[in-house]
Amino acid sequence: MKISYNWLKQFIKLDWQAEKVGELLTDLGLEIEGIDTYQSIKGGLEGVIVGQVLSCEQHQNADKLKVTKVDLGYGEPVQIVCGAPNVAEGQKVPVATIGTKLYDDEGKEWIIKKGKIRGEESHGMICAEDELGLGKGHDGIMVLDKDIPVGTDVATIFNIENDQVFEIGLTPNRADAMSHWGTARDLKAGLQQQDLTIELITPSVSNFKIENRTLKIDVNVVKSKLAPRYCGVTISGIKVAESPSWLQYRLKAIGLTPKNNIVDVTNYVLHELGQPLHAFDAQYIKGNKIEVKTVKAGTKFTTLDKVERELHKDDLMICDAEKPLCIAGVFGGINSGVTENTTSLFLESAYFDPVSIRKTAKRHGLNTDASFRFERGIDPNITEYALKRAALLIQKLAGGHITSDIVDLYPKKIEDFQVFLSFDNTAKLIGERLPEETIKAILTSLEIKVNNITESGLGLTIPAYRNDVQREADVIEEILRVYGYNNIEFTQKLNASISNIDKFSDHTVQNTIANQLVSQGFYEMLANSLTTPDYMSLTTLLQSENNVEMLNPLSNDLAVMRQSLLFSGLEAVSYNINRKRSDLKLFEFGKTYHNYPIGRIENKHLSVIITGNKTKESWKTTPASSDFFYLKGIIEGLFDRLGIKRSKTSPITNDIFSEGITYSLGKSKLVEFGILKRSVLKHFSITQEVLYADFNWDTILEFAKRTKVKFSDIPKFPEVRRDFALLLDTKVTFEEIHTIAKQTEKQLLTDINLFDVYEGKNLPEGKKSYAVSFTLQDEHKTLTDKQIDKIMNKLQHNFENKLGAELR
The missing domain is CATH 3.50.40.10 (Phenylalanyl-trna Synthetase, Chain B, domain 3)
Structure with missing residues (x-):
């Protein structure tokens, strides 16, 4: 919003510099973003003075030019070559002296310089109306009143407006200040705090009168x-x-x-x-x-x-x-x-x-x-x-x-607001107890009427035009901005409070997981909850009738609340890839919004998106693309951090994932993840593989709360590792090996790891080789070879009987 200082002075007589006024307005909450200069005639006719033509003779080398001698009121008269037909001896004329800046109709600057015109020196220019911006006439030079003294600045003769314009970054709530009158009203209140009582001048309408009633509408x-x-x-x-x-x-x-x-x-x-x-x-x-x-x-x-x-x-x-x-x-x-x-x-x-x-x-x-x-x-x-x-x-x-x-x-009058202001609440929010008389003076200067005064506070009437001041807290804010934020003293006492925070509160657990992902090279993103309904056509998992629609959308791209974090994540991936950032690891905590027959529901999710290489390009490492198992490891690492164990996996097939897995506990689904289908990526012009995981955060948070943390000493006794190379049917999974091993030895077997898989040459058809390591440890003593061999024989026996395994 632009406010003219000259215009503002019509309401409040003030002789301050514009910069000082701007500082006070900023302190009052009307932030001045800049102060520009306005001149009704660009340049303000600076350098243009009144001269008197002492002589005027015909130019020897040009029929349409005259050579004049002009008295400028200082020093010797100067010679000026002029082409105007009406220039004559004895005239008072406007002269643009050497160095004067003039401007054409388009605002382009040109400077008056000393020069020669057809062999005659010229030390300035006698000007016409249009050359000075005082009119459109160009038939001849301007001839001024003979009584004007030579050497007078032309700017003082004509009514030239020189103004300074405040650019105010007005906040939407300050509708009352969207005018010069409103700004002057605020300025008056601010000046009163500086012991300057200046009257606010209101334009009079007392001369308004009805002269006849010949045109009735x-x-x-x-x-x-x-x-x-x-x-x-x-x-x-x-x-x-x-x-x-x-x-x-x-x-x-x-x-x-x-x-x-x-x-x-x-x-x-x-x-x-x-x-x-x-x-x-x-x-x-x-x-x-x-x-x-x-x-x-x-x-x-x-x-x-x-x-x-x-x-x-x-x-x-x-x-x-x-x-x-x-x-x-x-x-x-x-x-x-x-x-x-x-x-x-x-x-x-x-x-x-x-x-x-x-x-x-x-x-x-x-x-x-x-x-x-x-x-x-x-x-x-x-x-x-x-x-x-x-x-x-x-x-x-x-x-x-x-x-x-x-x-x-005006059938139903818009009433003023009634508010009670507590002195104690005012001191509490401001941080300092202001004198009651100061509070009342500030309120009065803001045209807030004090109806009654008690020991505890004030009964107030807020004018209807202050629609942003309807609560006690709003009134206190008004008092503080006029009193001055900078006038509130800092206390020497530091107060602090300690609140009990549940270690499994949403915010705490969210920060824990976010820190782990960030430490693994992920970036947190935040997408708009508003999206386009067109995304519903990309999957049958989401239904258009379940959209939460905006009553007054800004555009079709922001017409509904999102039902999935996937598509806003893919927008971010596409945006980055188009800017040559193709190696991405992103995550977002956010909500989805659904309009079901039973009502509207919000669900919180954690989405993880990976595409491109796992690590940055380097001379020390060979680039490796992110794959399904890399994402799987990330997910299992998050589960370990949260203490969620015994989750089960099952494959999923839908129109989002080409390959995918679901982790669940009982009937509760924890996360779905996998490789996104090309048909989905095509909509976002993404050609590289993208991995996506969608965590049901509310469910995960519930299971995380059930985790019981146990502490134990680090074992003093050494662990022992033994390996098996097992020849198995190709249909046998590592999960089956893991389950049988745990059932065979529950106390001493601490870790089972698959470190090599081989299929192909030198193996019978339908067979594969698993290299599996088993780690054994007793917390109370060192294991003997006899104990170790006994456990390994049991494992071998069970693998052979239950899986048909053979040792290679």
Whole structure:
């Protein structure tokens, strides 16, 4: 938001430097992001002074040029070659001296330099109107009043606006400050804290009067909930023309392009008071009737930008007896606005429901100065005042007469907010006990009325325009920002509290697992919970009817809540691969959202995605691609960290995984993982293999809580390893070997490991070779060869009898 300092001074007389004002506004919460300089004439005519032509003679080498001697008020007269036909001896003229910077119509800079023109030296330039930016005339040089002293700066003669413009990074909650008046109101409160009591000057509307009632427009507000207050008045006999320079300067300073005196007044009042207005050409209002209502869905309406729009059933419209004229609070219609032929108008000032305006503006992709304010909530109590202010300005600039009573439809007044402020809570939140008189003074400066005072606090009435101040905490924040955050002293006492945190709380366990994954080279990602419903077509596991849909989506890409973390993860993979980062290890903790017949449900998940090589390219290692078993090892490592044991595996086949496994405990599914199908990856333009794991985090957290941690001493006695090379049928799995071994020796067998698998040459058909190691250890004594041999013989016997194994 742009605020003109000169404009601000119309409300509050202040002679501070703009930088100092900017610091105070920032301290008040209106953060100044920059201060720009505005000049109505670029360069401010610096270096252009009044000169007197002492002599004027014909150039010897050019018929259209004159050689002049000009007195600039200092030193010797200078010679200037001039081509203007009207230059003559004795004239007072504007002279751009050597080094002066002038600007063309496009703002391009050019510098006046000493030079020779057809053999004659020229030390400056006698200027025409357009060369100085003072007009469009170029028939000849400007001739100034003879009474102006030689050497006077031309900038002091003409009404040149030099202004400084604050760029305020306004937060959405501060609707009250979206105008010069609102900013001045805050500034006044801040100045009062610095013992500067400055009056806030309010534009007077006391001269407003109804001159006759010859043009009456009947108003009917059908949708009073969407338009709680609606005001209007007619003005006749106006003349649409160019706005005066002072008004143009105000608008140009804040980045607006002047249109005509009527439109410029409505824009002026909008940025002055924060009240949007709209002027209708009265001749286009059929039946002399205005209706504020919604229209049939699908109705076609062409706006001022010449775009035909299809209206929604909830769009609030300003209509006449036959047709819509304007999208209320957002944008006018093409055939109802003010033109150069307008002689009478209906001026509207209203308060519209913020939610309705916001939805309408987003539906049609419109963002205007009016909608920006309406959708954040304006002051419902200045509606009529702003209308009078604008009407008086129109009369001043365009003539005309007030030709109707003011229509003010306000059936249900928007009440001020009632809040009780506790002194103890104020001290607790601020961290310092402020004097009660200081608190009351700050509240009064913010136009918050103190109704009653007790020992414990204050009963307050908050004005309706402060729709962001409705709770006690909001009031305390207002007190603190005006008092000054920097004025709160630091305490020398350090307070700390210790809270008991369950070691199996979601946050604690999540951090533990995240740390383990990060230590293995993973990066944590965070994706948007909003996604596109198009992803439902990629799998039959998700159903469109279970989507949680947005009532007012920003776009189709953000229309539903995600039912799976997979697709947002693949978006991240695709994004990185397209930027030459093809070796990825990502994980995300997030929720999925489902709309089932029994109700809406949220489930928490942990997703893990791996693609590309396991490690970075290096001269010390050979690149190895991530594979199914690498992901399997990661998963089992996480289970070990959580103490989850005895999980069972089963293969899965669906339209997501080409190969996959499920880990489960009892009937509870812990994780599904595997290699994603090419058909899924193709949708994201991914050509390399991607591995994916989806953990049911809520289930895992529940089982992790059941884990009992036991501590034991490190055994003092050595462990012993023995190996078997077993010839087995190809259908035999390592899991069967592991199970039989554990059943054979439950106490001394501490580890079983498969370290080699061989199939092929020199083995009988249908056979394979497993090399398995067995680790034995007794915590209380050293094992003897006799004990070891006995255990190994039992293992061999059971493998032979139960699996048909042979020792190689």
